Amino acid sequence: MMEKHPAADQRPVSDFMPVVYDELRRLARHYLRRERPGQSLQATALVNEAYLRLKRDQRQPWHDRTHFFAIAATSMRQILVERARARHAAKRGGSQIRITLSEAVAAPDEMSIDLLALDQALTRLADLDPEHARIVELRFFAGLSIEESAEAMAISPATVKRGWNLARAWLKRELQKAGRSEA
Amino acid sequence: MKRERWQQLKSVFNRALEMDPARRALFLDQACAGDDMLREEVEALLASHDEADGFLEQPAFEVAAKLIDHDSGDLLPGSRLGPYSVSKKLGEGGMGVVYLAVDTRLGRPVAIKALAPQHTSDVEHRERLRREARVAATLSHPSIATVYALEEHDGNLYIICEYVRGQTLHEELAAGPLPPLRLLDTAIEVGRALAAAHEQGIVHRDLKPENVIRTPEGALKILDFGLARFQAIRPGDSLMPTRLTKAGMFLGTPAYASPEQLLGLEVDFRTDIFSFGVMLYELASGIHPFAASDSVATIARILEAEPADLAHIGPIVPPGLDAIVRRCLRKSPDQRFGSARELVAELERIKHEFAEVPTARKQDKVITASPARATMLHPLWWWQFHQAWIGFMYYAMLYPMWQVKVWTPGYRGPLFFFLSLGAVGVAANLRLYLWFASGFYPDELAELRHRVAPWIRWADVLFISLLLIGSIAIIGSHEVIATLLIGIAIASLGAFLLIEPTTARAAFDNNKTGPSPSRP
Numbered sequence: 001m002m003e004k005h006p007a008a009d010q011r012p013v014s015d016f017m018p019v020v021y022d023e024l025r026r027l028a029r030h031y032l033r034r035e036r037p038g039q040s041l042q043a044t045a046l047v048n049e050a051y052l053r054l055k056r057d058q059r060q061p062w063h064d065r066t067h068f069f070a071i072a073a074t075s076m077r078q079i080l081v082e083r084a085r086a087r088h089a090a091k092r093g094g095s096q097i098r099i100t101l102s103e104a105v106a107a108p109d110e111m112s113i114d115l116l117a118l119d120q121a122l123t124r125l126a127d128l129d130p131e132h133a134r135i136v137e138l139r140f141f142a143g144l145s146i147e148e149s150a151e152a153m154a155i156s157p158a159t160v161k162r163g164w165n166l167a168r169a170w171l172k173r174e175l176q177k178a179g180r181s182e183a
Numbered sequence: 184m185k186r187e188r189w190q191q192l193k194s195v196f197n198r199a200l201e202m203d204p205a206r207r208a209l210f211l212d213q214a215c216a217g218d219d220m221l222r223e224e225v226e227a228l229l230a231s232h233d234e235a236d237g238f239l240e241q242p243a244f245e246v247a248a249k250l251i252d253h254d255s256g257d258l259l260p261g262s263r264l265g266p267y268s269v270s271k272k273l274g275e276g277g278m279g280v281v282y283l284a285v286d287t288r289l290g291r292p293v294a295i296k297a298l299a300p301q302h303t304s305d306v307e308h309r310e311r312l313r314r315e316a317r318v319a320a321t322l323s324h325p326s327i328a329t330v331y332a333l334e335e336h337d338g339n340l341y342i343i344c345e346y347v348r349g350q351t352l353h354e355e356l357a358a359g360p361l362p363p364l365r366l367l368d369t370a371i372e373v374g375r376a377l378a379a380a381h382e383q384g385i386v387h388r389d390l391k392p393e394n395v396i397r398t399p400e401g402a403l404k405i406l407d408f409g410l411a412r413f414q415a416i417r418p419g420d421s422l423m424p425t426r427l428t429k430a431g432m433f434l435g436t437p438a439y440a441s442p443e444q445l446l447g448l449e450v451d452f453r454t455d456i457f458s459f460g461v462m463l464y465e466l467a468s469g470i471h472p473f474a475a476s477d478s479v480a481t482i483a484r485i486l487e488a489e490p491a492d493l494a495h496i497g498p499i500v501p502p503g504l505d506a507i508v509r510r511c512l513r514k515s516p517d518q519r520f521g522s523a524r525e526l527v528a529e530l531e532r533i534k535h536e537f538a539e540v541p542t543a544r545k546q547d548k549v550i551t552a553s554p555a556r557a558t559m560l561h562p563l564w565w566w567q568f569h570q571a572w573i574g575f576m577y578y579a580m581l582y583p584m585w586q587v588k589v590w591t592p593g594y595r596g597p598l599f600f601f602l603s604l605g606a607v608g609v610a611a612n613l614r615l616y617l618w619f620a621s622g623f624y625p626d627e628l629a630e631l632r633h634r635v636a637p638w639i640r641w642a643d644v645l646f647i648s649l650l651l652i653g654s655i656a657i658i659g660s661h662e663v664i665a666t667l668l669i670g671i672a673i674a675s676l677g678a679f680l681l682i683e684p685t686t687a688r689a690a691f692d693n694n695k696t697g698p699s700p701s702r703p
Contacts, residue, residue, distance in 0.1 A: 076243060115243075128189040136239070143242030162197045168239055169196075169232035176231070 020068070020075045023050045069152045070134070073142035081119045114175060121174040125167060132167040135160055188221075195225050200232065264336050267293060267343065283346060286331075292346040293331060297339060309340065316342060319409030322385055326376035328396075328404045347404045352392035352466065360469035363501045367534040370463050371527055372403045377459060378523035381452040385409045388450065390458040391439040392465065438471060442486050442514050453516035456526060460511025460519075467504060468496050472512065486514070503533035562689035563621065569686045570618040573678065577611035577646070583668060587653040590660060599656075603649050610642035629691070643679045647672050 050072065126133035131153070138149040146164065150157040195214045199207050207229070215222035262269050267284040273294065274281055282295040298312070316333035323329060329345040352369070355361070361369060373395060380387065387394075387408050394406045437445060441457035444450050464472040472490030475481045490512060493505040507529050513519045520526040581604065588600035613635045621628050650672035658665040 128186055129193070139242070140239045141243050162200075165200060165232055166193055166196050166228070168235050169228045172235045172238050173227060173231040 020050065020071050069138060069142055069144060069148075073134075073137040073144075076141040077119065077122075077137060081115060114178065117175055117178040118171065121171050121178070124174070125170065129167075131155075132163045132170075135163045136167050136171065139164060191221060192224055192228070195221065196228055199225060199229060264295065264341060265334055267295060267334075269295065284343075286343075294328075294344045294346040296342040296344065298341065312340065315409060318385060322380055322383060322408055324376050324379045326372055326403050326405060327380060327408050328406045330408075330410070342410065344406075345404075347396045347398060347406065349396040349398040349404070352395045352397065352462070355397065356392055356465060356469065360499075361466050363499055363537060364534075366463075366466055367501060367504075367530060367537065369397075369403060369466065370459075371530045371534065373405065373462075374459065374523055374527040374530060376403075376405050377452075377455055378527055380408055381455070381523050386450065386452050387455050387458070388444070389439070390455050390462065392462055395462075437482050437485070438473070440482075440485065441516070443516060445482055445485060451516070452523065453519050456511050456519045456523060457513075457516075459523075459526070460508050463504075463511065464490060464493060464508045467493055467500050467508070470496055472508075501533055501537045503529075503536065507533070562686070566686040566690035567618055567621055569683060570614045570621075573683070574611040574615040574618065577607045577614075580646075580671070581607055583664065583671075584649070584653065586661075586664065587657055587668075590657050591653075595656070599649065599653060602645065603653075606642045606646035606649060610639055610646060613639050613642075632687075632691075640679075643675070647675055647679075650675070 122133055122136060125136070134153060135149055138144045138152055139146075144152060146157050146160050149164075150160045153160070195211070198214070199210055202210055211222050211225060215225065264284065266286055266288050268287050270283045270285060270292075272280060273283050280297045282297065284293050284295045285291070286293050313333055316330060320330040320332070328347050330342060331345065332343040334341045334343055360366070377387070377390075385408060387405065389407065389410075390405070396404045396406060398404060439458045439461050441450065441454040444454050461472055464470075473481050473484040473488060475484050490509075493500050493508055507526070511519055511526065520529070584600055584603040584607075588596040590596075591599060617628070617632060617635065620631050624631075650668050654665040654668035654672070
């Protein structure tokens with residue numbers, strides 16, 4: 001899956017993903033521990049802090065913020081997909097492979113997303129249009145806003161907004177198709 | 184879908200979306216003229232867009248953060264893990280967090296050990312753990328806590344084992360060494376369990392007092408048999424798990440590890456025999472045979488030093504035990520017992536001999552553990568006796584000194600007496616202080632001796648000089664007393680130069696490699 005994914009750099013993202021992953025994980029734990037009930041985790045704040053911390057390290061493998069966000073987004077995508085797979089494997093024979101968002105985040109009518117199906121759809125989208133796939137990664141997996149994504153990708157916010165609309169509609173439809181074929 | 188098709192779709196979709204929904208139909212008629220497929224596609228996407236409100240809006244990162252936080256496998260009381268209902272957290276062990284839970288199918292309590300997260304990431308490592316857990320689960324012995332299952336839940340690994348209540352031997356050791364019969368019974372029971380496991384080809388690899396529990400009913404249970412590889416690796420060693428365990432290296436507590444384990448060599452059941460020896464030594468004496476200031480020094484001692492004779496340091500040691508422990512603690516595995524079975528047979532033999540000795544004689548027999556020392560009292564006792572005796576003798580000497588003062592005219596009399604009083608005060612009090620400390624603060628004795636030694640030495644010199652000066656001063660008038668004082672001066676000189684150093688050497692220097700009383 002990762003080979004097909006366009007990386008912002010020639011070096012494979014997986015090379016420095018562990019560094020980013022460890023930092024994100026550490027920070028997430030730190031945040032969660034002092035989190036107050038009802039207050040949700042600020043993804044952007046987390047990614048930003050991870051970036052600032054890792055930037056101090058002279059051996060940092062990425063060139064700039066943009067590149068870092070690309071890695072962070074891909075890291076998060078991989079983390080989530082791996083977890084979903086692990087769950088799937090743990091419940092061998094069971095049909096439940098969804099990670100219900102509401103399970104982890106207290107929001108009343110949160111929809112559940114089949115992460116594995118989303119991941120596959122996103123890979124197909126990257127084939128058709130790498131830019132759109134990247135927008136989804138940044139927005140959904142790294143938690144960047146439209147403006148931040150635009151900055152990270154060096155394109156206009158309007159382009160991001162349009163891309164986001166289309167990609168989201170397309171992905172939703174793909175997931176519905178997948179859901180139907182499954183049922 | 185082809186890329187060109189996607190471009191088409193994208194352009195139509197984007198324009199349609201920017202439009203007033205009422206005009207969309209008209210626009211699509213024009214834009215997709217003749218291409219029904221495209222129109223259908225765009226319409227579906229537009230519909231999808233309209234209902235996609237909220238879809239993917241909440242960043243997955245927030246969910247991911249929660250999920251990765253659960254990587255540690257934390258279980259909350261009341262939560263379920265398969266058929267197990269978690270009751271409470273028991274504590275954190277070498278492997279990770281340990282929980283008490285109830286197996287709802289059988290209604291029995293179980294202990295759940297959540298393995299440290301690093302075990303869950305490496306597929307190969309996981310597979311190895313799975314194999315080991317399977318092997319460990321085949322062990323069935325009354326003195327071994329049974330491994331019921333290895334469960335995977337949300338990508339985390341959990342070992343489900345028999346829940347054992349009671350006190351570990353480590354906790355028991357806090358109250359001091361075990362009495363001889365209890366010691367032998369404990370050793371035999373643990374040894375039998377070791378033998379049974381070894382005969383099935385399973386090695387513990389991390390045997391230590393913390394891993395042996397005595398239940399309230401008095402039975403012993405060895406924990407974590409065959410699970411040494413499940414030990415958590417300390418943070419910062421993130422690259423180590425696979426490398427270390429592949430090399431067969433050691434992850435547990437170094438204090439009970441065998442030399443071959445510490446050197447990263449191939450280990451077999453004889454590593455358990457060594458660890459057993461360390462444990463036995465400690466249970467018998469209350470002192471770790473290789474205790475040192477830090478773990479690196481402990482490792483060095485395990486690899487090189489011979490432990491001090493048990494009979495020298497242990498308060499009460501059954502005869503023959505020292506030889507058994509020594510054989511367990513041989514650096515070379517080949518020189519240890521050939522099997523745990525053989526070791527148990529030896530323990531049973533000395534227990535039998537020990538039990539045959541009439542109770543009244545037991546104490547003698549016990550103290551005179553090694554034949555060479557049969558007629559000797561404990562050397563520390565001599566030293567203590569000497570210190571106390573000298574202390575009292577000094578005070579007794581104040582009387583003749585007073586007499587000398589009375590017979591000496593002018594200021595010299597009182598000066599002489601006050602100097603004597605000072606010498607006696609320092610020399611006697613410091614000796615009595617050491618005597619007292621040897622009984623109550625044995626740990627600090629060495630340092631105290633070192634600190635007060637020069638004071639005692641100079642007070643002794645001053646006192647002997649005063650004795651000689653005093654006797655010369657009165658030799659004209661009181662010959663007999665003067666001669667007596669000279670005699671005492673010479674005797675004291677002998678005592679300070681010969682007897683005292685001898686008792687001290689016997690009490691303190693008889694084991695140069697002897698352990699410090701502190702635990703590692």
